[in-house]
Amino acid sequence: MSALRFPNLPPSEPQGCDLLAQERAKTTFSVNDLSVYLYGEEHLDRQQKFLELIENEPAFDKSDRYFLGRTERFAAALKKDHALVKLSQEQKWTPEEFTQADLLIDTPGPFGLHRGMFMPTLASQGNEEQQEKFLKPALRYEIIGCYAQTELGHGSNVQGIETTATYIPETNEFEIHTPTLTACKWWIGGLGKAANHAVVMARLITAGKDHGPHAFVVPIRSMEDHTLLPGVMAGDIGPKFGYNTTDNGTIWFDHYRVPHISLLAKYSSVKPGSGEYVKPPNAKLSYGTMVLVRATLVGYARIALSKAATIAVRYSAVRQQFVDKDSPKKVNGKIIETPVLDYSMQQYRLFPIIAAAYACHFTSKEMMRLYYLNIKNMASGNFSLLADVHASSSGLKSLTTTIATASIEECRRACGGHGFSSFSGLPLMLQDYSPNVTWEGDNYMITQQTGRYLFKSFRELVAKRSSGKFSASSITNPTLAYLNTYLDNPNLKCPATTPAQFHNPEIQLAAYGHRAAHLVSEIVHALDVEKRSWNSMLVDIYNASVAHCELILVQNFILGIRGDMPQPEGISAPVLSPAAKEALTDLSDLFALHMIHKQPGQFLASGYVDAKQVSMMGKAIMDVMENKIRPNAIGFVDAFAHPDYYLNSALGRFDGKVYEAYTEMATREPINQTEVIEGYEKYIKPFTNPEGKKGKTIQARL
Amino acid sequence: MSALRFPNLPPSEPQGCDLLAQERAKTTFSVNDLSVYLYGEEHLDRQQKFLELIENEPAFDKSDRYFLGRTERFAAALKKDHALVKLSQEQKWTPEEFTQADLLIDTPGPFGLHRGMFMPTLASQGNEEQQEKFLKPALRYEIIGCYAQTELGHGSNVQGIETTATYIPETNEFEIHTPTLTACKWWIGGLGKAANHAVVMARLITAGKDHGPHAFVVPIRSMEDHTLLPGVMAGDIGPKFGYNTTDNGTIWFDHYRVPHISLLAKYSSVKPGSGEYVKPPNAKLSYGTMVLVRATLVGYARIALSKAATIAVRYSAVRQQFVDKDSPKKVNGKIIETPVLDYSMQQYRLFPIIAAAYACHFTSKEMMRLYYLNIKNMASGNFSLLADVHASSSGLKSLTTTIATASIEECRRACGGHGFSSFSGLPLMLQDYSPNVTWEGDNYMITQQTGRYLFKSFRELVAKRSSGKFSASSITNPTLAYLNTYLDNPNLKCPATTPAQFHNPEIQLAAYGHRAAHLVSEIVHALDVEKRSWNSMLVDIYNASVAHCELILVQNFILGIRGDMPQPEGISAPVLSPAAKEALTDLSDLFALHMIHKQPGQFLASGYVDAKQVSMMGKAIMDVMENKIRPNAIGFVDAFAHPDYYLNSALGRFDGKVYEAYTEMATREPINQTEVIEGYEKYIKPFTNPEGKKGKTIQARL
Structure with missing residues (x-):
């Protein structure tokens, strides 16, 4: 139980709930009609349905959100992403429904880029064989992927990336390689800890010729036990201003061989054996x-x-x-x-x-x-x-x-x-x-x-x-x-x-x-x-x-x-x-x-x-x-129809009970769980009561 | 040891150190002369001296700063404040010197408001007796104080605060009281966990007359064991956008009696017994x-x-x-x-x-x-x-x-x-x-x-x-x-x-x-x-x-x-x-x-x-x-002369070795200390390898 207890007193008059009620009475239009105009009935009904499914499920609980450190927040986000995928499979959600539910929970998690970039890239740039081999298991989360484009030294200038993928005709493979420190992939969401595959943007080189950045789908972690595959080193890039529930990652390759099918080949491809490069059609399509x-x-x-x-x-x-x-x-x-x-x-x-x-x-x-x-x-x-x-x-x-x-x-x-x-x-x-x-x-x-x-x-x-x-x-x-x-x-x-x-x-x-x-x-x-x-x-x-x-x-x-x-x-x-x-x-x-x-x-x-x-x-x-x-x-x-669960704000509550909610949240602050802070003996007492005086001896001084 | 290791490769050419060297060669003026013009020699020499004292002292170390959660950061800040006070006592620093050293460490800690507001208020508004009784022990950190003005419901409008201090002629005391939830003091730096005294702004009431906000110095935690005194409830207000190394706190009083000397009486006072109020002179002085x-x-x-x-x-x-x-x-x-x-x-x-x-x-x-x-x-x-x-x-x-x-x-x-x-x-x-x-x-x-x-x-x-x-x-x-x-x-x-x-x-x-x-x-x-x-x-x-x-x-x-x-x-x-x-x-x-x-x-x-x-x-x-x-x-x-220790930035390093520093910092990210994240078994494996297949059985699928 918290060592902090607030008085059983109301805020000063007038009360927030009364003020908001007065405001609502002044509104000149039907709020619900405007919400329907913005979103449509179907969207609003679905929001209500999802809210009921989600709000009281522990994996989607937001009450501890503001207290957790990065490690705990990432762990909670992984748990949430797992639970949400399970729920979506049970409920047979469409991708749009999944997104609507995910937005309500409002925690960017480690599987976000799998849905947001990995699968869409496979769908748009993979040929039929690749869709069969990679996209189908990805839809079932057997493969969990990420999209590795940005490098430590190149973000805006994608054409300048340094990672290479050299075609090896002898074995019909590509050798993916990181030539410099700045060529390490960086910022890759989901790569740090969660993904077992990556779409890697690398300069395609055939017969000594550089054809610029192309997308390769490559395994990076063992499907058996999630350890990194030989030739691959990857990890998390550390804490950030925000998005700390996502494992933005780094990866580098040491002459890492992948099979010919890795090059996403819907538009451009390399002919097996000869290594002849086949150009993409109209670049405008992208x-x-x-x-x-x-x-x-x-x-x-x-x-x-x-x-x-x-x-x-x-x-x-x-x-x-x-x-x-x-x-x-x-x-x-x-x-x-x-x-x-x-x-x-x-x-x-x-x-x-x-x-x-x-x-x-x-x-x-x-x-x-x-x-x-x-x-x-x-x-x-x-x-x-x-x-x-x-x-x-x-x-x-x-x-x-x-x-x-x-x-x-x-x-x-x-x-x-x-x-x-x-x-x-x-x-x-x-x-x-x-x-x-x-x-x-x-x-x-x-x-x-x-x-x-x-x-x-x-x-x-x-x-x-x-x-x-x-x-x-x-x-x-x-x-x-x-x-x-x-x-x-x-x-x-x-x-x-x-x-x-x-x-x-x-x-x-x-x-x-x-x-x-x-x-x-x-x-x-x-x-x-x-x-x-x-x-x-x-x-x-x-x-x-x-x-x-x-x-x-x-x-x-x-x-x-x-x-x-x-x-x-x-x-x-x-x-x-x-x-x-x-x-x-x-x-x-x-x-x-x-x-x-x-x-x-x-x-x-x-x-x-x-x-x-x-x-x-x-x-x-x-x-x-x-x-x-x-x-x-x-x-x-x-009319924006954002439920309290979504807002997760003491100040923005629909009912206006701002100060009640705010003080209740403060009681849950971890350092309030004991009355005297752990560091007292070591860092405060040596100044305030170095000789350990007791009772009246010390109180009387003041 | 970190599970993340970067390749032993340099960044792509040209190197950051060479680029900065070229930049420095182009400068048309003496950087040192400009620094001296801005700060004076004495300040710069002192910065160098303080840097040597501070930089390698574990209590002032910044290398873990970006990885810690709020609880750990607060604990580290308490440790730092303790160590800095000890050092300042050894070195016999003036308040200005203390501030200069503290700025280099750049961590607002729990004793900050003791120095920044509590002691200055005692100095400017306390009479001689009060300075003797409160300020002198405060200078030695026997008393650790804070400044409690803002309330949950009143910040900008100080005149509107609700906490009262009613003079009780019978006992020559003031009774400090929190009449509503919104009257709880809020945002008070150092109050959450560290302070044992507070300057409390409360409406002075004598003989039924409200004289508006006045400052009272009151004990809040036991000098013996740091527990809250009877009639006082206080704690930390929880996590914030920043300043999480400071224990901004809340406090409320339940008919809490303090002696007559508590009212800071340099300018205005209450006559003992009669309770007659003595007005301050020119308000402009403040x-x-x-x-x-x-x-x-x-x-x-x-x-x-x-x-x-x-x-x-x-x-x-x-x-x-x-x-x-x-x-x-x-x-x-x-x-x-x-x-x-x-x-x-x-x-x-x-x-x-x-x-x-x-x-x-x-x-x-x-x-x-x-x-x-x-x-x-x-x-x-x-x-x-x-x-x-x-x-x-x-x-x-x-x-x-x-x-x-x-x-x-x-x-x-x-x-x-x-x-x-x-x-x-x-x-x-x-x-x-x-x-x-x-x-x-x-x-x-x-x-x-x-x-x-x-x-x-x-x-x-x-x-x-x-x-x-x-x-x-x-x-x-x-x-x-x-x-x-x-x-x-x-x-x-x-x-x-x-x-x-x-x-x-x-x-x-x-x-x-x-x-x-x-x-x-x-x-x-x-x-x-x-x-x-x-x-x-x-x-x-x-x-x-x-x-x-x-x-x-x-x-x-x-x-x-x-x-x-x-x-x-x-x-x-x-x-x-x-x-x-x-x-x-x-x-x-x-x-x-x-x-x-x-x-x-x-x-x-x-x-x-x-x-x-x-x-x-x-x-x-x-x-x-x-x-x-x-x-x-x-x-x-x-010319601003900010040392690397102060900047604590991979990007802003004086030597330009940006990418080397940046990748080194990433290896220290806590979730990189194991290769496979703890949640794998529970939240990833059920999708990717639910039957626990081994070796070739599962790798062959891809």
């Missing part, structure tokens, strides 16, 4: 998968944003601090301190995060639709969507994961001191979410892909416009559309003269389009006319990608509310109630205007708006936050 | 201490910035990625990948952080000088400096700790994936530094203090100017000076027409002064003329405080280089070599121009600069970064 991964990450950004916002917004409605002298709050005639959510600064910090979550929701939906449409198009040889979708997905991955990471931290700080406590749920969330800004393309680096596409589009459009054969009505691509509008009138001015006019979505879209096109135009001028180097323009290129993607987010938010967002084939558009539509429109306005108001520089420089208009936007924002969004704030976060 | 604490935090921001920058800049000189096609690097005629420090984006991310460290260095020096000058002035009844110094110190605490936290994270990400590894040193640094944005005044909230002063100054100045009795030459206060310049000509335009002209410090200062004054003027108009509420203006007020404090940072950087910064009395100005002065001027230019270029909105809105000029600044920045700062980047961070 871009499709990248789009899918990035759309998924935009969806995860929505989850992170909505989770952090739920915690911070609920706690801000419960936490009171100071009396606002200009408009003091009263309950039963008695002045109370003001809930911090009533302070305009708190609203300015938190409400745009709620809005960003919705923007990411609609954007990830649209990215998924485009992904499937593009896949279908490509199958019939139509690559028209690919470049735009790929470029936007790079920039959107970068922008949304940057926003989400910053927002988790903002939510953490907006909880005051208590956001620093692990029990708020926000520190671990920040730590586990953080790799998103680096993996799947470093957030600065990959914006160059977006930039390259924007500049190419701009140059081609300018050429077409001056060719005499141009017709604006032929433009279907949204990027070309806003670039063309800009070229029609680079000096366009915003017509708004009152704060209210900034609620017009056409004005919002024009501001974002004009600013993005202006940046693109300036950069193309610098590169092509001033002949500045690409390297010297990287900051501007990053800004152009951000501008392009902020426009997409604003656009998808607007379309997502209108309900006229294009739907995947065969799926009918969900219906949004008029009350919820009105409420979401407030959020959409805030989303568009807040980003301009907070960082107006590029908008001002584009010439579309002036300083007076930015100041008017400030008034529009303050007005919509105080009068429209504030009453619905709790409704907006409730 | 503002002085706040200025000191905040100046110290600005100094710590410098330490954090310089430490993070050292790691990221050194690693960015060693880490190579991609070949820059426009200007490929060669070594011995062979093209190598480009060190990431050569990419303009990396420079734009990291060089302003180096610059910010220097700006904070000079600013904290100047704040210290003003603190002592103000103390001297106040002693002779002169309060003329107090308001300005107090207001600026609030805003500077907020601004510099916000910059430092963001910069640690930026440095972490700028190390690519490896910044996510604990071995980079950056994750723990971020976690332990983070409370700075919340404690000693939440970074958003306290800017209201700065704002209030700025608006008051502006109103008074406007009134004076229109009174007819105004002479500009009478202005000595720097805030009034820039406000007055603005009022002289609110439509002033920047005269620069070329990028080079922005290197003129007068233009830089004018831009910052004009922007800050413009914001102040707009807010005063909104409050006084448009009658907008204070709450509705909080975002603008925050921006005004930032603008004011950015001006101060720019100003102090410029003065700090010129060598004409005012010196504390009796201290002669240190001398900066011409080469170092030139190099620091480049950094100062970058500091001033980068902030405008990155967030130009308010500068544009103020009318002082236009978009074309901001674009010119961009060119000036890119030029100074590539041609001036890049060659000196390693010199600038070396």
Whole structure:
């Protein structure tokens, strides 16, 4: 039993549960209707079903999560991954159902990359024989794999990896080898301790010729007893900022021989014996998968944003601090301190995060639709969507994961001191979410892909416009559309003269389009006319990608509310109630205007708006936050439908019993299990009572 | 012995040590001279001496730091605090020397608040008898104390705390009591397990009258055996984002009686028997201490910035990625990948952080000088400096700790994936530094203090100017000076027409002064003329405080280089070599121009600069970064003189042997101590080899 016991007293009045009840009574729309609009009934029902299966199962218990050290957390994650696979086999879950359950448990475990990268790589790059031999047992977890690409010395520059796989015609084998210390594979999730196979990216060398990185599937640990196979050395890379429940690993190979079937050969292959290299067809095909991964990450950004916002917004409605002298709050005639959510600064910090979550929701939906449409198009040889979708997905991955990471931290700080406590749920969330800004393309680096596409589009459009054969009505691509509008009138001015006019979505879209096109135009001028180097323009290129993607987010938010967002084939558009539509429109306005108001520089420089208009936007924002969004704030976060089990936060509880939960969690802190700390005799007593005086002798001194 | 062994191979060429040697050969100034200019010889000699004393002492060893869980880390910190006190007693260190040694060890321990808050409070608020009774044994660590102010429900609003201390005339005692759950003290460093006394802030109640929060020194744990005293319940508040080596604690009191001497009575007191309350004199006196604490935090921001920058800049000189096609690097005629420090984006991310460290260095020096000058002035009844110094110190605490936290994270990400590894040193640094944005005044909230002063100054100045009795030459206060310049000509335009002209410090200062004054003027108009509420203006007020404090940072950087910064009395100005002065001027230019270029909105809105000029600044920045700062980047961070023991980072090593150190650290990861993880039998084998097949039987399957 804990040596720490709290008094049997309630928190000071008013109680958190009463405050949240009042908030919920103010909501102008049906929270459940909005949840259904976002996720669909089926998803919500399944969440409820999974919650019942999972919540009380010891392997999925979260109550000790914040107390465990790395070794214990990894052990618990291995146990959880085992239990979840067993459960999924019993329940016959689809991969989508598995993911939904796994997200609720919210612990990245050692089998995560087996599902996330190993099996998908086998499926997309393995030939039939390889799928039979490797993928089938992998689906049954007889083979547990990982994806070994990054090396100690090479991450972003995949083409620069050093590990080699040399074809040996005599034995029809490949010899995998690590030539330098920097060639050791590094960061490989699941490799440290769990995996018995790896997909290894290595430079394929046949007859002395280097064909660059190719994927090989290789056994690394004994199927008998899990020991490392001869010629392989592997282990865990140690503690990290987050993701400590996953065994990110390192591996190196000492002239390690694998059979010919190891080279994943759906697209490129080596002819047995002769060693002749067969090239892959269109390299563009692999871009499709990248789009899918990035759309998924935009969806995860929505989850992170909505989770952090739920915690911070609920706690801000419960936490009171100071009396606002200009408009003091009263309950039963008695002045109370003001809930911090009533302070305009708190609203300015938190409400745009709620809005960003919705923007990411609609954007990830649209990215998924485009992904499937593009896949279908490509199958019939139509690559028209690919470049735009790929470029936007790079920039959107970068922008949304940057926003989400910053927002988790903002939510953490907006909880005051208590956001620093692990029990708020926000520190671990920040730590586990953080790799998103680096993996799947470093957030600065990959914006160059977006930039390259924007500049190419701009140059081609300018050429077409001056060719005499141009017709604006032929433009279907949204990027070309806003670039063309800009070229029609680079000096366009915003017509708004009152704060209210900034609620017009056409004005919002024009501001974002004009600013993005202006940046693109300036950069193309610098590169092509001033002949500045690409390297010297990287900051501007990053800004152009951000501008392009902020426009997409604003656009998808607007379309997502209108309900006229294009739907995947065969799926009918969900219906949004008029009350919820009105409420979401407030959020959409805030989303568009807040980003301009907070960082107006590029908008001002584009010439579309002036300083007076930015100041008017400030008034529009303050007005919509105080009068429209504030009453619905709790409704907006409730609609995300994150159960308490998922949040695992004392501050973000649905019932508002913040302080009761928080103090209860503290009693479970391991060092509270004894009243006197173990180190007392050795490290404190020698100062405070060196002679071991007893009773009154020593107490009397003070 | 670790089950993980790395190959006996060097990293790929070129080697990190060679790259750093080349960098150092390019430095245009003497690194040692610059270090001496920053810290003085005495400080540097002492650092060397302390390093020798500390580095090889087991209690101060850092090699296991990143592997330990919270319980073990706290135990190690208690051991360290004990050993450091013993050492300081042997060495007869002054408090300043103690702090310097403690900073090198860089582990906030359970005795930290005893030194940082408990003893200073006794010294400043205790009368002579109390100093004799409590402070003297505290200096010998017979009493170990903490400072219990914050409660579960009240942090920022100290006036709202709920704990009461009721005077009982019959026994001449105070009864300390916790009336609600939210009144439990919370976050109290050192209270969780270590302290046997506490300074408790409680509402003093005499004869039914509430006199608000007062400080009481109370025993909480037995001097005999460290058990909690009857009527007191205390413990640790559990795991946190950082600071897990400190036992932040909670305490509550059940009608706990303490003697009359417990009320710290230097300023206010209660007459024994009658219970008559004696008011404190001028409340302003306590503002002085706040200025000191905040100046110290600005100094710590410098330490954090310089430490993070050292790691990221050194690693960015060693880490190579991609070949820059426009200007490929060669070594011995062979093209190598480009060190990431050569990419303009990396420079734009990291060089302003180096610059910010220097700006904070000079600013904290100047704040210290003003603190002592103000103390001297106040002693002779002169309060003329107090308001300005107090207001600026609030805003500077907020601004510099916000910059430092963001910069640690930026440095972490700028190390690519490896910044996510604990071995980079950056994750723990971020976690332990983070409370700075919340404690000693939440970074958003306290800017209201700065704002209030700025608006008051502006109103008074406007009134004076229109009174007819105004002479500009009478202005000595720097805030009034820039406000007055603005009022002289609110439509002033920047005269620069070329990028080079922005290197003129007068233009830089004018831009910052004009922007800050413009914001102040707009807010005063909104409050006084448009009658907008204070709450509705909080975002603008925050921006005004930032603008004011950015001006101060720019100003102090410029003065700090010129060598004409005012010196504390009796201290002669240190001398900066011409080469170092030139190099620091480049950094100062970058500091001033980068902030405008990155967030130009308010500068544009103020009318002082236009978009074309901001674009010119961009060119000036890119030029100074590539041609001036890049060659000196390693010199600038070396001059911070942070030893490897302090950095505790595989990436930031002085010798550049990054990958050797990094892999060596991984071998020490606890889960690498056995080849096969403990959970294998239970959680992996049931999938991979459920029937326990042996040897060829199972290997043959693949």
